[in-house]
Amino acid sequence: MSQEASAYTNFPSVQDVWFAKKRISPLVKPSPLIYSPVVSAQVGAEVYIKLETVHPTGAFKLRGATNKILSLSQIEREKGVTTYSTGNHGLAVAYVARQLGIPAVICVSHNVPQAKIDVLERSGATLEVSGHSQDEAAENCHILQSEHGLTLIEPFDDPHVIAGQGTMGLEILNDLPSINKVLIPLSGGGLLAGIALALKTNVPHIHITGVSPTASPVMIRSIEAGRPLQLEEKETLADSLLGGIGLTNRLTFPLVQRFMDGSALVSEEEILQGLSYMFKHHKMVVEGAAAVGIGALLCGHLPVEKNDKVVVIISGNQVDSEVFLRFAQSPTLTSHERKKSP
Numbered sequence: 111m112s113q114e115a116s117a118y119t120n121f122p123s124v125q126d127v128w129f130a131k132k133r134i135s136p137l138v139k140p141s142p143l144i145y146s147p148v149v150s151a152q153v154g155a156e157v158y159i160k161l162e163t164v165h166p167t168g169a170f171k172l173r174g175a176t177n178k179i180l181s182l183s184q185i186e187r188e189k190g191v192t193t194y195s196t197g198n199h200g201l202a203v204a205y206v207a208r209q210l211g212i213p214a215v216i217c218v219s220h221n222v223p224q225a226k227i228d229v230l231e232r233s234g235a236t237l238e239v240s241g242h243s244q245d246e247a248a249e250n251c252h253i254l255q256s257e258h259g260l261t262l263i264e265p266f267d268d269p270h271v272i273a274g275q276g277t278m279g280l281e282i283l284n285d286l287p288s289i290n291k292v293l294i295p296l297s298g299g300g301l302l303a304g305i306a307l308a309l310k311t312n313v314p315h316i317h318i319t320g321v322s323p324t325a326s327p328v329m330i331r332s333i334e335a336g337r338p339l340q341l342e343e344k345e346t347l348a349d350s351l352l353g354g355i356g357l358t359n360r361l362t363f364p365l366v367q368r369f370m371d372g373s374a375l376v377s378e379e380e381i382l383q384g385l386s387y388m389f390k391h392h393k394m395v396v397e398g399a400a401a402v403g404i405g406a407l408l409c410g411h412l413p414v415e416k417n418d419k420v421v422v423i424i425s426g427n428q429v430d431s432e433v434f435l436r437f438a439q440s441p442t443l444t445s446h447e448r449k450k451s452p
């Protein structure tokens with residue numbers, strides 16, 4: 111057992127984030143924070159982008175998965191790990207397991223598109239295909255856990271995962287101690303909870319905005335309702351932000367409730383604007399989930415002032431080529447087309 115394990119009987123602390131930073135450092139390098147002259151000029155504040163697209167798997171999920179897997183005992187490592195995510199979390203688990211020589215089983219359903227299966231297979235994990243929904247894949251994953259002793263690596267509602275994502279907050283403070291606002295893509299809330307824990311514990315006045323697609327507002331609606339909800343979701347360009355928060359959510363719901371100061375819902379059009387802006391002005395290809403913050407800022411969802419130092423989390427780059435072609439051809443916003451701030 112690692113020395114800070116007792117702290118994990120409950121919520122992760124900022125000290126756990128420091129432990130995570132040290133633990134993941136051999137496998138996960140800090141990501142760059144760069145000034146965005148174009149977004150800054152467009153919105154009238156100092157805007158910086160945190161590029162989580164530089165990781166070997168193309169998304170921040172590597173931080174949490176690495177921290178979780180490195181905290182397992184030797185016996186747990188030998189038995190192996192499992193997960194049912196087919197997105198960035200699944201890729202991260204497969205990657206870390208391969209780096210450490212740990213067996214990994216990703217449970218998928220027959221409905222998962224072949225393109226995703228191919229990517230996961232290339233990552234070196236074993237795939238178990240069963241059932242016809244994400245729920246059936248998850249069920250299979252739980253069977254592997256209970257009957258074969260594999261450790262289920264949760265995508266967000268886990269203290270080690272949250273602390274791992276939180277390492278991003280320490281890097282931001284190191285690079286830009288004067289930060290006063292941050293925009294964070296929000297789905298299950300591991301990303302927001304981790305970053306907020308690291309930022310707010312050090313600098314309580316930093317204003318935290320969670321950004322979700324209008325098509326998938328589960329966490330934001332749950333916060334409004336004061337309890338975890340289950341909602342129907344629609345298709346969205348920000349596909350990495352799909353998926354519920356779990357009716358039995360233990361950690362991310364209360365942490366988001368405690369730390370989030372405001373939220374924004376962005377339309378598909380606004381996500382497209384974010385994607386297209388990142389491509390045309392930064393020459394960067396990112397995924398829909400990573401563009402929600404830029405979209406929200408450009409479209410006036412977060413009022414900013416001249417002296418604000420705003421960080422936007424660019425969370426990943428797993429974009430489908432068809433979607434890429436769509437936004438590469440769409441026109442970008444000009445200032446007179448922008449919606450006025452409320």
Ligand SMILES: *Cc1c(COP(=O)(O)O)cnc(C)c1O
Nearest residue numbers: 198297298299300301399425426
């Ligand atoms: C998972 C993911 C998110 C959201 O993170 P949560 O911890 O689920 O809130 C945002 N962007 C990308 C690219 C992701 O893969």
